[in-house]
Amino acid sequence: MDRYIVLHAPRQTGKTTVLDALASGLTAEGDTAALMISCERAKSAGDDVGWAESLLLDSLREAADLSGWPKKLLPPDSWPQVTPGSRFGAALREWCRRCPRRVVLFLDEIDALQGNSLVSVLGQLRDGHNKRSKGYPFPASVVLCGLRDLRDYKVASGGEPGRSNPASPFNIIADSLRLGDFTADQIAELYDQHTQATGQEFTKDAVDRVFELTQGQPWLVNALAHEITFKMGVTGSISDGQVEDAKERLIRARATHLDSLAARLHEPRVKRVMEPIVSGDFPRAELTFSDDLSYVRDLGLIKQKPPMEVANPIYREVILRVLGDVSEQYVRADPHSFVLPDGRFDLTAATSTANTPPEPNGSTSSFAGRTGALTAKG
Structure with missing residues (x-):
């Protein structure tokens, strides 16, 4: 493993767990000292490069001290x-000079670095990488792990996303990898581990419904199972109906992951992509749209391949509820009056409500129509 790599995926998809296991496995092979550190602490430094470096080096030392390695593998005492602006690279050089094994470094939450701090760290990594061929001691491999794909790092470091830029730190990156979602078979295998441990079975219909609702998004897959087995306290085999109940509970409770997702909807670059998807309109042709689309895909809000669709039904419902929340406050009609006896949405009634003229007190039923449209598209 002698390459520098970007690993990206949406939040709470198992990136940290994968890197931690990979670091342990590489170190156990005996010729590598592989260490994972989090850059999250350095977020508070903003553009203060020196402070960011200090926080990164503190995280590096703590991770090494907790590794249980023999002293000869640890970074220097000072x-x-x-x-x-040179401290991070110099520290890595000194560590690699002393360490009898090749060093591999995983920088988790690299997105936490801001502005000049991010540019400085990326530049130091590039400088050290390019000097290795001259005998300069430096990590044999570095993995940058976060939300962003390669193009966003190029922009952050002063390059243009669509062009080769010799000055960009990321002409040293060999590959950009995305951590994938679970397949239906992998969800079944994961849930079977629960069955083996407890004897409680997920029916095939339940597993199929989980995949349908989540499209394999790892946090959602685990959150539904946790909601059913621990919070709902279901005993005996687990059915698709209980999966449906768990989905509603998660959405109503706005669990941390879903709340974070909802907050993203207010970012201008996210709104420029999501609003046309929700409304069914064609997006405005703007020069930044391609970058916005890439960013929203990296967040995991929409599917990775065309056509543009919300990533999974749970996200879609959260998004529709968030965008329709203001409108919903003005709906005077009973929501159940728009539901037909067979459970389908009564579009005729919704359209009629949407075309009702404004009421004298200034409130208007057009809000209800907008909410109806949102629900219909969900």
Whole structure:
């Protein structure tokens, strides 16, 4: 493993778990010292490069101290005293110079670095990488792990996303990998581990419904199972109906992951992509749309391949509820009056309500019509 790689995926998809297991496995082979550190602490430094470097090096030392490695593999007791903006690279060089094994570094939550701090760290990694052929001690491999794909790092480091830029730190990246979602078979295998441990079975219909609702998004797959087995306290075999109940509970409770997703909808670059999808309109032709689309895909809000669709039914319902929340407050009619006896949505009644003229007190039923449209598209 001698390459520098970007690993990206939406939040709470298992990136940290994968990297931690990979670091442990590489170190156990005996010729590598592989360490994972989180960059999240350095977020508070903003553009203060020196402070960001100090926080990163503190995280590196703590991770090494907790690794249980013999002293000969650990970083030096003190870091080289060099100019801020060079400290991170100099520290890695000194560690690699002393370590009898090749060093591999996983930088988790690299997205936490901001502005000049991000540019500086990326530049130092590039500089060290390019000097390795001259005998310069530096990590044999670095993996940058976060939400962003390669094009966003190029922009952050001063390059243009669609062009080769010799000055970009990311002409050293060999590959950009995305951590995938679970397949239906993998969900069945995961849930079978619960069955083996407890004897409680998920029926095939339940597993199929989980896949249908989540499209394999790892956090949702685990959250539904946790909701059913622990919070709902279901005993005996688990059915698709209980999966449906768990889905409603998660959405109503706005669990942390779903709440974070909802907050993203207010970002301008997210709204530019999501609003046309929800309304069924064609997006405005803007120069930034391709970058916005890539960003929203990296967040996991929409599917990875055309046509543009919300990533899964649970996300779609959360998005529709968030975007329709204001409108819903003005709906005077009983929502159940728009539902036919067979459970289908009564589009004729909704359209009639939408065309009702404004009422004298200033409130207007057009809000109800908008909410009806949102629900119909969900």
